Amino acid sequence: MVETLSITSGAAGLQALVARAVGLDELASARFRQLTPEVVDVFVTTPFNVTASRRVFGVAGRDGAAVGAKDLLQALSEGREDVGTSRDASWPGSLPPATGFTLVDELPTHVVRTLADQGQALARQFSGPLGPPASLMDQEVISAEGNGKKAGIPMRTVFTCTSLGLIPGFEAANDVPRHLRVSVNGRWTRVDAPYGSVYHSSGLGLSVF
Secondary structure, three states, X not given: OEEEEEEEEOHHHHHHHHHHHHHHOOOOEEEEEEEEOOEEEEEEOOOXXXXXXXXXXXXXXXXXOEEEHHHHHXXXXXXXXXXXXXXXXXXXXXXXXXXXXXXXXXXXXXXXHHHHHHHHHHHHHHOEOOEOOHHHHOOEEEEEEEOOXXXXXXXXXXXXXXXXXXXXXXXXXXXXXOEEEEEEEOOEEEEEEOOEEEEEEOOOOOOOO
16 A cells, blocks of 8 residues: 655655654654644654654645655655555554643753763763663653653653754754753653654553553
């Protein structure tokens, strides 16, 4: 089955996210959630066991459909609505909840960027053949608390934000937000950055809510 995605606004931002995801992993998958009749959340997998997403205005041919991120990237670059054959089985478990997240705190982007720089330096120093050690990726580097909730953010979430270019640099326009919003829903923690969102499920991986 060939899946389709018709985008009326936001294609350029989605293309940038998918290109970064493919750069990290050529076998990355993308999955669509028709959030409203006119809004689609597009999720991509990463090598960090963290899912990222970008929101566009448009219509997915099938809610929940998964395709190869590389196929989606090619379709976006060519302006096509057919975005590749179905790859539902390649998606690692369930999508994050669509609703029910509680805002815990807002963090200035420079804090996350500093942590990412430190983490990348450590990764270069201690990485083995399989990449950064799990102990580094699982290390909780930010602890947020608010609205009666707590959220621990591991280094793998920070790596995902920076590797996918979700945090604006100094050259970004003044109207681009300079903060990240941290929210929780059960085992899921969501970090909303100016150029996308990332989701991490603590303890039991992506397949469990």
